Amino acid sequence: MEQKLKLQVRHLNKIFEDTKGGEVVALRDVSLEVRESEFVMIVGPSGCGKTTLINVIGGLETASSGEVLLEGRPVEGPGADRGMVFQGYSLFPWLTVQKNVEFGLKMKKVSAAQRAKKAKEYIDLVGLTGFENALPRQLSGGMKQRVAIARTLANEPEVLLMDEPFGALDAQTRVVMQELLAKISRTTGTTILFITHDIDEAVLLGQRIYVMSRRPGTVREVVEVEIPGERDHNSLVLPEFLATKKRIMDMLWQESNDAAMDR
Amino acid sequence: MNKEKRKTFGVSEKLLSLICFLLIIMFWCVGSYGGMVKDIFLPSPSAVIEKIVSMARDGSLWANCWESTYRVLIGWIWSVIIALPMGMLMANSRKVSAFVQPIIEFARYLPVVALVPLTLLYLGIGESQKYTIIFLGTFFQLVLMVCDTVSGVDSNMINAARTLGASRMQVYREVIFPAALPGLMDDFRLTIGWAWTYLVVAEMVAADNGLGYMILRSQRYLATDTIFAGLILIGLIGLVTDWIFRILSRLVAPWQERLTDK
Ligand SMILES: Nc1ncnc2c1ncn2[C@@H]1O[C@H](COP(=O)(O)OP(=O)(O)O)[C@@H](O)[C@H]1O
Ligand SMILES: [Mg+2]
Numbered sequence: 001m002e003q004k005l006k007l008q009v010r011h012l013n014k015i016f017e018d019t020k021g022g023e024v025v026a027l028r029d030v031s032l033e034v035r036e037s038e039f040v041m042i043v044g045p046s047g048c049g050k051t052t053l054i055n056v057i058g059g060l061e062t063a064s065s066g067e068v069l070l071e072g073r074p075v076e077g078p079g080a081d082r083g084m085v086f087q088g089y090s091l092f093p094w095l096t097v098q099k100n101v102e103f104g105l106k107m108k109k110v111s112a113a114q115r116a117k118k119a120k121e122y123i124d125l126v127g128l129t130g131f132e133n134a135l136p137r138q139l140s141g142g143m144k145q146r147v148a149i150a151r152t153l154a155n156e157p158e159v160l161l162m163d164e165p166f167g168a169l170d171a172q173t174r175v176v177m178q179e180l181l182a183k184i185s186r187t188t189g190t191t192i193l194f195i196t197h198d199i200d201e202a203v204l205l206g207q208r209i210y211v212m213s214r215r216p217g218t219v220r221e222v223v224e225v226e227i228p229g230e231r232d233h234n235s236l237v238l239p240e241f242l243a244t245k246k247r248i249m250d251m252l253w254q255e256s257n258d259a260a261m262d263r
Numbered sequence: 264m265n266k267e268k269r270k271t272f273g274v275s276e277k278l279l280s281l282i283c284f285l286l287i288i289m290f291w292c293v294g295s296y297g298g299m300v301k302d303i304f305l306p307s308p309s310a311v312i313e314k315i316v317s318m319a320r321d322g323s324l325w326a327n328c329w330e331s332t333y334r335v336l337i338g339w340i341w342s343v344i345i346a347l348p349m350g351m352l353m354a355n356s357r358k359v360s361a362f363v364q365p366i367i368e369f370a371r372y373l374p375v376v377a378l379v380p381l382t383l384l385y386l387g388i389g390e391s392q393k394y395t396i397i398f399l400g401t402f403f404q405l406v407l408m409v410c411d412t413v414s415g416v417d418s419n420m421i422n423a424a425r426t427l428g429a430s431r432m433q434v435y436r437e438v439i440f441p442a443a444l445p446g447l448m449d450d451f452r453l454t455i456g457w458a459w460t461y462l463v464v465a466e467m468v469a470a471d472n473g474l475g476y477m478i479l480r481s482q483r484y485l486a487t488d489t490i491f492a493g494l495i496l497i498g499l500i501g502l503v504t505d506w507i508f509r510i511l512s513r514l515v516a517p518w519q520e521r522l523t524d525k
Contacts, residue, residue, distance in 0.1 A: 090422070091423075107428045107430070108428055
């Protein structure tokens with residue numbers, strides 16, 4: 001059962017300079033590991049540095065110190081080996097669903113026929129068959145996010161990085177998308193690092209959860225999630241789910257309490 | 264329901280524009296046929312139309328319109344060719360921006376008319392002087408507009424492209440350019456309008472054909488009807504250009520949602 005390490009984050013620090021020249025410590029000594037085919041969550045209150053962390057891993061930002069290793073090799077800058085899905089979908093509005101999903105393959109100069117075939121596969125995986133020729137603006141939020149997921153998966157990244165991808169969706173759609181993602185994780189074995197401030201989401205999807213604390217952003221604890229059976233909406237009421245949720249809520253409450261007492 | 268409302272509003276908007284034109288023509292008719300203004304200051308509508316028809320017959324209308332349009336196009340196209348990559352670079356590189364922005368900001372406040380003597384000195388009275396005037400009049404503004412439009416491209420989209428494996432060049436070609444295209448078309452449409460202003464400046468200074476020249480020469484002979492004909496032609500060409508650009512915008516960016524749609 002011991003799988004090989006896919007992604008390692010070691011002693012990462014990130015300091016921003018604010019407009020007045022002061023320093024904002026967004027990440028302090030963050031270390032974490034993601035094994036092959038694992039579904040790892042990072043949960044923490046907003047402003048604790050989650051987006052900064054995933055952007056550093058994705059190569060969109062550079063760390064002040066520390067390193068990110070993908071299969072043992074340090075990463076530099078963005079690359080197709082680390083696919084990202086953002087809260088705002090970031091689809092290309094001038095491209096159809098099909099062309100959006102083909103985008104990464106086109107950048108790699110994959111032949112048109114192969115692109116089309118692969119794209120179809122992933123459009124099917126996210127349940128959008130029949131919408132190949134639709135433009136993003138004709139789709140609902142949930143469907144847009146399906147396109148974004150298919151677009152990233154079609155690139156077959158080593159690891160899928162997701163930054164609050166369902167944060168803008170309504171509660172019902174969110175559960176549907178969570179189930180879809182759980183299924184994709186099961187069937188494709190994609191390694192996923194997923195960020196959220198929603199504890200339910202973290203416990204429902206994660207095999208392991210890193211709980212981050214606010215200011216300076218650092219990992220407070222690691223929680224292994226043991227929930228029997230496939231993860232779907234039924235998991236939300238299992239005693240194991242509720243127990244884990246309670247544990248994390250207590251941690252985060254403690255955290256907010258400490259923060260409040262600081263003032 | 265919402266759409267319905269917008270539609271009726273759209274119709275009344277068009278009607279209002281039409282009414283405005285009609286009102287102006289009406290005042291014109293009253294002023295001139297009513298004998299309130301001398302012919303030499305305000306030629307009658309029929310005289311102006313006759314003038315346009317006679318110029319169309321002897322061919323000078325087409326020749327002058329074409330000369331002017333050609334000059335505008337050449338000067339403006341050069342300005343687009345250089346401003347487009349430069350504005351894109353400025354938008355995406357702080358260094359390039361720091362290097363050229365101050366001089367462009369400076370140059371853009373220089374009235375083109377004040378540069379005419381220099382262009383005459385350097386280039387004489389040939390065609391290249393006219394192109395240069397139009398270029399100078401539009402280029403500095405256009406660079407800044409392109410830079411602004413390109414800076415407005417959603418950075419999340421650029422980030423998405425980069426994490427999908429796009430190289431810097433591919434990001435420009437496959438994301439920034441298409442995303443900015445509708446905005447760029449608007450920038451182009453505006454600057455080609457200004458190009459007409461500078462064309463007339465250029466043609467009034469040193470030319471022996473073109474609409475600007477026609478207007479200037481008419482003043483010498485007190486041929487007010489020709490002046491009016493020239494003005495109306497320039498206005499009409501402007502309207503047509505605008506219209507062509509609107510159609511082009513729709514053609515190159517059909518994916519864009521437009522508030523004025525339907
Ligand atoms: N570009 C930046 N410049 C200055 N401060 C920043 C920048 N980006 C993020 N921060 C700060 O870093 C902290 C963490 O932000 P972020 O990573 O977006 O948190 P989260 O995603 O968990 O809500 C916040 O205090 C934020 O204000
Ligand atoms: Mg965030």
